Amino acid sequence: GENVEQHPSTLSVQEGDSAVIKCTYSDSASNYFPWYKQELGKRPQLIIDIRSNVGEKKDQRIAVTLNKTAKHFSLHITETQPEDSAVYFCAASSGSGGGADGLTFGKGTHLIIQP
Amino acid sequence: DTAVSQTPKYLVTQMGNDKSIKCEQNLGHDTMYWYKQDSKKFLKIMFSYNNKELIINETVPNRFSPKSPDKAHLNLHINSLELGDSAVYFCASSRSPGPGYTFGSGTRLTVV
Numbered sequence: 001g002e003n004v005e006q007h008p009s010t011l012s013v014q015e016g017d018s019a020v021i022k023c024t025y026s027d028s029a030s031n032y033f034p035w036y037k038q039e040l041g042k043r044p045q046l047i048i049d050i051r052s053n054v055g056e057k058k059d060q061r062i063a064v065t066l067n068k069t070a071k072h073f074s075l076h077i078t079e080t081q082p083e084d085s086a087v088y089f090c091a092a093s094s095g096s097g098g099g100a101d102g103l104t105f106g107k108g109t110h111l112i113i114q115p
Numbered sequence: 116d117t118a119v120s121q122t123p124k125y126l127v128t129q130m131g132n133d134k135s136i137k138c139e140q141n142l143g144h145d146t147m148y149w150y151k152q153d154s155k156k157f158l159k160i161m162f163s164y165n166n167k168e169l170i171i172n173e174t175v176p177n178r179f180s181p182k183s184p185d186k187a188h189l190n191l192h193i194n195s196l197e198l199g200d201s202a203v204y205f206c207a208s209s210r211s212p213g214p215g216y217t218f219g220s221g222t223r224l225t226v227v
Contacts, residue, residue: 034215043205043218044158087156102148102171103216105158 002027004092006106014114019080021109023090024072030092033066033073034103038087047088048075077111085113118142121206121219128196129227136191136222138206144217145210147189149181152203152221161204164189196226 003026013019025033034049050057050064050073057064061080066073077084087110091103121138128134140147148171149161162181163171169181178194193200206219 032215038156043220044216045218046215049215089158102160102163104160108156108158 002030002092002094002104004090004104004106006090006109008109009107010110010112012112012114013080015080015082017080019077019084019111021075021088021090021111022072023074023092023106024070025092025104026071027092027094028071029094032093033064034091034093035064035075036089036091036105038089038108040086044089080111080113082113082115085111087111117220119206119208119217119219121204121222123222124220125223125225127225127227130196130198132196133192133194134196134224135193136204136206136224138189138191138219140187140206140208140217140219142208142217143210144208145186146208147183148207148209148216149189149191150205150207150218152205154202158205162189162191193224196224198226200224201226 006023031052035047036044037047038044048059048062048064050066052068055066061078063076087108089108090106093103119140146165148163150158151161152158161175164183180192183189203221203223205221207216209216
């Protein structure tokens with residue numbers, strides 16, 4: 001089955017700096033890679049996703065890159081703000097976009113934005 | 116209108132009891148899931164149901180049983196609760212193929 005590794009487990013950055021979270025996956029059949037943000041006591045919420053036919057995707061301050069050959073993908077957050085503080089999860093799926101095959105999650109990164 | 120709703124939000128119960136958590140989605144999605152999030156925040160899939168058919172069961176003890184009366188509901192029944200069952204349980208739904216999951220707000224289960 002799929003195995004997703006996520007690093008670092010904790011990341012502390014100064015407000016306004018950039019943050020990068022990296023994930024690797026094992027199953028070459030995986031073709032869908034979402035990122036979720038979970039604030040304390042709340043549900044995981046999808047913030048951005050990428051499919052295997054795309055190398056990079058950007059949405060305002062958030063971007064995701066995918067290297068299929070190396071089987072790794074990364075989340076980039078620029079101009080970090082205090083409200084970016086949360087736990088971020090990467091995930092992978094071999095389904096057609098998070099469908100019935102289920103998602104395999106990384107273990108999460110606790111992002112701390114220092115004022 | 117909450118897209119994926121689950122009840123109860125908190126559940127405290129004694130070891131050995133049987134309990135249920137309910138989940139409903141009003142998104143018209145055809146697949147629903149249960150995930151367990153342990154104390155270290157690790158999210159692990161337990162079950163998924165697609166058109167009332169169980170299609171994933173990730174080596175979960177048979178004390179856990181999902182029940183789907185219709186496409187909009189997926190309930191989780193747990194028998195003979197153990198201390199190690201304490202966790203947050205998230206329901207989720209998706210369209211297959213779709214743009215990813217929508218999670219419910221979670222049920223914090225504490226077994227004492």
